[in-house]
Amino acid sequence: MKSLSAVVLPLRIVLVVLFAGTLVGQFLSVPGTLAHLADRNPGLGAVPGILFAAAIVVLLVVQLVIVCIWRLLGLVHDDRIFTPGALRWVDVMVWALVIGWAAFAAASAVVVGVIFFTPELRDPGMPMLLFGVVCVGAAVVLTVVVMRALLAQATALDTELKAVI
DSSP states (O other): GGHHHHHHHHHHHHHHHHHHHHHIIIIHHHHHHHHHHHOOGGGGGGGHHHHHHHHHHHHHHHHHHHHHHHHHHHHHTTOOOOOOOHHHHHHHHHHHHHHHHHHHHHHHHHHHHHHHOOOOGSSSSHHHHHHHHHHHHHHHHHHHHHHHHHHHHHHHHHHHHHHHH
């Protein structure tokens, strides 16, 4: 895995920037935006609160996935990626992504419901966009599950090869 060592540092820099961005969103952008939405639209009821909860869950999931990727990069750098420890980090990522996807899908359903039941908001654009993002999220989760299966298979083959040698 020495050929990947040139990629590890730049990827870690990107991960630090992304993590910092999620912290800004979590503590500044999301609360302020949703408070402003609630103030301007008192008829929305609990919708801003639901959106706030979903946004925080999604941001926490992104942070957890960043931590998992960081740990996996350490395993790649140390040439220990084909170990059961790597599979545990990928398992954490899979479950985090499932939780984040479910939170986003639920919040999207609430937004689509508000749009559908509010005559002046009826526009198919936002529901279609949200549906597309939910589908992309499902594709990401399923892709990570497939990648986990490939890692498990490669780990088994690596273990078998080491036993033969």
